[in-house]
Amino acid sequence: MTNKQVSFGNISHRTPIMLIADDQPLVVRxxxxxxxxxxHIFMASDGAQCVEMANELLPDIILLDINMPHLDGFQVCEKIKENVITSHIPVIFITSNIDEADEVKGFEVGGVDFIRKPINPTIxxxxxxxHAQIKRQSxxxxxxxxxxxxxxxxxRYQFDEQLLTDWLSCAREKNSLALLMIDADNFKQLNDTYGHQAGDKFLKVLAEKVATCAHRPGDLVARYGGEEFACILPNTDLAGALKVAEDIRTLIEQTVVCLETSRDQISAIKTTVSIGLHCLVPDRKDQPDVLIKSADQALYQAKALGKNQICIFEHEHIKQASN
Structure with missing residues (x-):
C-alpha cells in the first residue's frame, strides 16, 4: 500500500511548517x-493573529514572542494548548528580557524552550x-x-483527525475536498456462509485494493467501521473523485478472493462495493460532519438502487453515476 496511513516515510520527508509570531520585522527576517x-514559514504580527493562524495552519512548530500587542506570548500559548487540535504543537518563546519567574510561567503554560534576543542563529x-525532530517522532x-x-x-480516530486537518487546509486554500464512503455489498451473507476468519481476510483484501486506487501522498483510506471504509481526497474535484471511486468499484468487482472454507476446500469469492461520494469546497464556518453525512446519504442510495454502483451527493440532491 502506498497511501499515507501505512507509509510513514512522508512524515519525515514532508517539509514542516513554522509559524513565527513577532511584531518586530527585523527579528522575523x-x-x-x-x-x-x-x-514552510508563515508569520503573525500579533497574538490574536497567531492563535487564528495556528488553528488554520496546524504548524509543526511555533516561535512566539512574549511581548506582543492584544495578547502576550503566555496568553497565546495558553490558548494554543487549550485547543485539542493545536495542543501538540511545540511552542518556543522568543524574548529579550526574561527572569526566573517568567521562565517558570512559560513552562507552566506549555512552552518547550526559550530563545533570547539578540538571536544567535547557531543556537x-x-x-x-x-524540538522539530521530537515532534516528528511523536x-x-x-x-x-x-x-x-x-x-x-x-x-476511525485517524480518519476524524485527518478529515478536520484537510477540511481546514482546503478551506484556507479554497480547494475542493472529496469524501468516498465505501461499503462491501452482501458482507453479512459472506460472514454467515464462510465464517468470520474468511470475512476478515476479505476485509484485508478490500482495504488493500481501495488503497491501491487512492495512492497520492495526501489521500487517506480508513476503516470507518465494520465492512465500511472511507477515503479522504484533498485537493480533488468531483471529476477526479469520481474517477477514484470508479477505479475502486471496478477493481473490487474484478477481484477474486480465495477463502479456505473447509480443511480440503478453497472457494473463490467475488463481491462488489457500493460507494457514496460528496465533493465540496469547505467553509470554515461549517464542520466536516456535513461532508460525512452527505456521502453517507449517497451511499445509502447506492445500496437502495441495487448495489455495485456510485451515487453522488450534489447540490442537495443525490444522483447515480454512470458505470
Missing part, C-alpha cells in the same frame, strides 16, 4: 533567513531542529497508534 530552506537552529508514534489492526489502513 533573521529567523526566516535561518530556516527558509528547512520549513536557535539547534534548539528548533531538536507524530510517527501517534500515527502508528491510529492504524486499524486488522486491515492496516487508518482507523
Amino acid at each position: 533573521q529567523i526566516y533567513e535561518v530556516f527558509q530552506d528547512d520549513f 536557535m537552529w539547534a534548539r528548533v531542529q531538536s 507524530d510517527l508514534l501517534r500515527r502508528l497508534a491510529l492504524i486499524d489492526g486488522l486491515t492496516g489502513v487508518s482507523n
